[in-house]
Amino acid sequence: MPDPEAVTKYIELAGKNSGIIHIEGDTVHITVPPSNLVDVADIVFNKYNCSFRVCAGIDERPLNGHFSLVHLFTDDKAGYYVVIKTYLSGDSPVAPSIVSAVPAANWCEMEARDLVGIEFRGREVYRLVLPPWWPSNLYPLRKDVPYNYRPEPRIESEKIGSSVEYGVIPLGPYHPTLHEPEYFELYVEGERIVDVKYRGFHVHRGIEKLAESRMSYQQINFLAERICGICGFVHSTCYALAVEKAAKLDVPERAQFIRSVVLEVERLHSHLLWLGVAFHLLGYDAGFMHMWRARERVMWLAELLTGSRKTYGINLVGGVRRDINEDKRQKALEALRELHKDFKSVIEVALSVPQVKKRLSGTGVLPREDAIKLSVEGPTARASGINKDARRDLPYAAYKYASFRVPVYSEGDNLARALVRIDEIFESMSIIEQLLDKLPSGPILLSDFEIPDGRVGVQVVEAPRGGDIHYIVTGRGAPYRWRVRAPTYANIPALRVMLRDQPLADAPITIASIDPCFSCTDRVVVVRDGKVEKIKLTPVV
């Protein structure tokens, strides 16, 4: 439960900065003039020690003639979401950059510039998300740009960097270590990395625009889960919870239990997958194979509970579509007991392999100060001594009914990140057992509800990689604005710190240590009668 006492400081903060505050459930909304934005963000981030999650630009011209910019923080100790909003000119939106006070806001500001056309003062600006050939005055998330507008693409090669002082090793966009397209440029002196450059967003899919323009509230659940091939249920739950919060829906408790159970199944499958990949990168393929063998039991469990090995298709706004009966509950508990035994024996052997230990210890270190500055998420944060976990700090679904430990390590190295995930696997198994034991009776889906216009919902769900955040402004039949930020977005900037002064040989395991999830699905396809069909979209204009 949020701490009501903590609200006082936000009321004072709004008062001192000519702001307007209103509190709705666990969310503190503060609207400030642009001139006070940096000061407010500075105090919230550096004085109140809130986590910065993301920012979003919104084209509100059809509603009030303005653009707006929201910065989303969470006060993890007090259990509040803090939304700082500022209105900008509808003709030429210019906002002060908060990067000097909140370095973690670097990328999201540039994304708001690319997609909504908000200019930022007081910082270096560059194109982040859109490809180089995209017209410079076309901002796809503005409401007057049709979702199906496609500028003629121009094929342009991006040159790799050159250095007379150091060797340049390109890593990506396609590389055996990187299972998704991203590009790292490693500057090396011998076998030691001296600097790193990153270029991502090769397959930006425009999912937010698609949802806002063409889909209904319930359809978006199925789009949201396709954001990620691993933690799809996290995205659909996060989306559904944000909408439910905005519409103040009272979702049946049994549905919330089922959501939490499936979220933990997804965490188990994701962490086991990561451990396998990490062992493979360290040349310990026996660990890789046995970890994936153990993971197979989790995939079976996912199929048992959701009807698919990938936990897709059961979330809806208002609840879930698939129940857990007594037979499934018993089978799930039995599978968990076997998994516990199997995983324990395999992981003990794997961690005793000298090369595994040696290559994980002391490599890819992310100091706590940098982790705080960059607002990193999940196991990456917890391995650097930051004690935050949305399941405990900002409880959602049915987590308040489970007792669990949040593993925190202070070393900040690759081993610490691995150990956090290993501990979390044991905790997840325990959470599922507890929730299945306490599964309440009742319906699993709200039958009749309405989603009013103009409401705001913001939700963090603790994905296997960290806090996933969905921000919703409700519209008529569909969200007016839907902003999604996956945890990897917050963790990638930390790689520069982790990789510097490391041996080249440790680069793949260090990159993998944040468990990056770069693009997942890059398009939506329809499979009908076993054949893949292209979606035919009707032009709006």
Added chain:
Amino acid sequence: MEPPLDNILIPLIALYATIPLLLDGFERKLKAALQSRIGPPITQTVYDVLKLLLVKETKNQPTLPYVTLTLLSSMIIGLIALYYATLYIVQGAVINMFYALALLAVFTSTHTITPLLVPNPYSYIGGMREVMLAVVNEAAFITSISLYTITLQRVLFERTTWIPVLVVISLVALAAFISSYATSSRVPFDIAEAEPELASGVFIEFSGRILALNIYNLLLRRLAAKFLVLAPTVILISGHSLISLILALLLTPIMWALYATIAVILGRSRVDIAPLTLAKIYIALFLISITGLLVITHA
């Protein structure tokens, strides 16, 4: 008596040329069993190499003809090294063993430098890693096998069972075993072709026939490295004879399986750790062994 080898020379070379492929298939099957997998059929490596031999190179680097020549010559040198090791097993004469050792050193060095002939940063890095490891390991391999052969010859002729001699032999045998394992480029010493680290490292620019040749050379190197450790060992059991050769051939899959099992239970070492660890182990083993040998000689 020196049993003649001329009649079986061609079948013998054909055998040496074929078994690395089958033994690799056996290794893949064994690893699969240890990792709870089914794995490919034993003949899979034969199919892989045959298929690659029929495929044209995808990239036409100007230096590829030199790479082909280097790989072909190293393959021939490797087979000759095995022939001399066979001569030593069957006919005796320690000099044959030294010829085999010298030829193996040339084989390994030639194979090691091939990635450096390809203009690609990953190839260079992989090649330099291989060179760095070879600098430490090849010297140890030659020294340990030479010492092993000499001390075993002494045991053979003097029929001694004096414990200090056996202790020294065991230490030298251990060094020979480790260096032969490291020469085989298996985990944890596969740092040159560390696929995830370096986009296939030394193999990056190789395709088609050149890739087939490179893989084949690696497997032949694995066979030769084992065979040279087995050669002096089997003499101790059944002297210089055809039976010793048969014994060596029978022990080869067992030793291959042992190496494969070790590779399964370990992870990859790091480029700066592997040569240093090896150097420390060799220095300790050689210091103790040579001191022991000196003590035994003067005793």
